[in-house]
Amino acid sequence: MMIKITGLEKKYGRIVALSGVSLDLDLGQVVALVGPNASGKTTLIKCLLGMVMADAGHIVFNGKDIAGDVMYKRNIGYMPQIGRYPDNMRMGYLFSMMKDLGKTRTNGQMDEELITSFRLEKMFHKPMRALSGGTRQKVSASLAFLFNPDVLILDEPTAGLDPMASEILKQKILLEKQSGKLILVTSHIMSEVDEIADRIAYLVEGEALFYKTITAIKAETGETRLGQALFHLLNQAK
Amino acid sequence: MNKIVKYVLHDIFRNRILLAYVILLALSSSGLFLMNEDISKSLSSLLTVMLLVVPLVSILFTTIYFFNSYEFIELLIAQPLERGRILSGVYFGIGLSLLIAFWLGIGLPVILFDGTTVGWNFLLAGSLLTLVFTSLAFFASVLTRDKTRGIGTSLLLWFYFTLIFDGILLGVMFAFSDYPLEKLTIFLTCLNPVDLARILVLLKMDISALMGYTGAVFDQFFGSGNGMVVAISVMLAWVIVPLVIALLIFKKKDL
Numbered sequence: 001m002m003i004k005i006t007g008l009e010k011k012y013g014r015i016v017a018l019s020g021v022s023l024d025l026d027l028g029q030v031v032a033l034v035g036p037n038a039s040g041k042t043t044l045i046k047c048l049l050g051m052v053m054a055d056a057g058h059i060v061f062n063g064k065d066i067a068g069d070v071m072y073k074r075n076i077g078y079m080p081q082i083g084r085y086p087d088n089m090r091m092g093y094l095f096s097m098m099k100d101l102g103k104t105r106t107n108g109q110m111d112e113e114l115i116t117s118f119r120l121e122k123m124f125h126k127p128m129r130a131l132s133g134g135t136r137q138k139v140s141a142s143l144a145f146l147f148n149p150d151v152l153i154l155d156e157p158t159a160g161l162d163p164m165a166s167e168i169l170k171q172k173i174l175l176e177k178q179s180g181k182l183i184l185v186t187s188h189i190m191s192e193v194d195e196i197a198d199r200i201a202y203l204v205e206g207e208a209l210f211y212k213t214i215t216a217i218k219a220e221t222g223e224t225r226l227g228q229a230l231f232h233l234l235n236q237a238k
Numbered sequence: 239m240n241k242i243v244k245y246v247l248h249d250i251f252r253n254r255i256l257l258a259y260v261i262l263l264a265l266s267s268s269g270l271f272l273m274n275e276d277i278s279k280s281l282s283s284l285l286t287v288m289l290l291v292v293p294l295v296s297i298l299f300t301t302i303y304f305f306n307s308y309e310f311i312e313l314l315i316a317q318p319l320e321r322g323r324i325l326s327g328v329y330f331g332i333g334l335s336l337l338i339a340f341w342l343g344i345g346l347p348v349i350l351f352d353g354t355t356v357g358w359n360f361l362l363a364g365s366l367l368t369l370v371f372t373s374l375a376f377f378a379s380v381l382t383r384d385k386t387r388g389i390g391t392s393l394l395l396w397f398y399f400t401l402i403f404d405g406i407l408l409g410v411m412f413a414f415s416d417y418p419l420e421k422l423t424i425f426l427t428c429l430n431p432v433d434l435a436r437i438l439v440l441l442k443m444d445i446s447a448l449m450g451y452t453g454a455v456f457d458q459f460f461g462s463g464n465g466m467v468v469a470i471s472v473m474l475a476w477v478i479v480p481l482v483i484a485l486l487i488f489k490k491k492d493l
Binding site: 012046049050051052053070071072073074076078080084085086087088089097098100101102105 | 241242245249252306307309310312313314315316317318319320321490492493
């Protein structure tokens, strides 16, 4: 088991973000975190990355509890929902800085495939503040894959990407899955989830309502379109 | 951590505000030195300027820079780097650049025009003051959630240490003027890094006689070698304690 989450709870003041989420995530698959807005998806991801401290529960990464640890992040590539970078930094400098900071994470084997396929090199001289939202997303995606980590956490990866770039990214996700990685994505676009994901973890009000393979969901409901299948399933749950 | 310091320095040296700070300091210090025949008079005028400007710029610049590089900090936190190292890296980056700015703007002119022990004491006090207010800015920034509140808290701290504290001190001394207050005043002075910096300089200037009886007691206490050590140690505590508290809060903070 790569990631084992048990009974994760988090409150921001009175607002409950997570109320006892438990999930087991294995290597070699794409898991989609799906759920309505404010259902705790981003909080869950931030807990996984140690950016938010959970009030209760455990996250075990590759057999080790992540509480008080940072070294497990060597095996995680993270693409935030909105990539924000130092305004005055040039893109090329950002990449060389990140490579420098993560030098020990790989044996010099960086995965620069996305930088090339997004054609980012020709924008290396531009400062980050001058980039469009979509270009920043491309930078975030390239940074997430850069160190060839076992686990990729992508928060709404294709939101804001042009169709071409979004296709490149999806191909990359599938390729990395085949090489045995765990990819955790959040998305609101069901057709996209259907395309890339194997399993869905459905979060509602900070709880995992269900955690099933897409094939199982479709078989259970008799629907061929994932969006419709989910709709059925959720209506039954009510 | 060294790498983080390096990247923060790289970023700050492109900052025009820091350059403006150097120019402001250089203009006021060389202006005061050139206008006045008596170097020690210029130095005491410069002291007044320094005690206002250095804390204000240090605390405001640090707070604004901290919130502007929040994205950078978030980016680093997703990497396998410890929070303590990230924050202290940013601290040393900002502290170092403010120190460099101070030494360029005030340090060089003071050494060139004065160059006496008073001058060196002046620069020591200014450097410590820079670091104290950088630490206080970190404390204020970690406590607050957004830039506006951070800047507000920082300004309040500056107001407190440069104006309000002295007012309270005067009030206490006035109200209890029938009692011997010398020891208490020495203790109370230690609660304000700006006053400590002032004393570090003034006591080397032979004008402590102007401060009356309390001044004499101060001279006895702080003017001696031991008193200097105490004053410097207390200043260092003012650097370290807010920074350590900031680190402890930051380690548990949700981003």
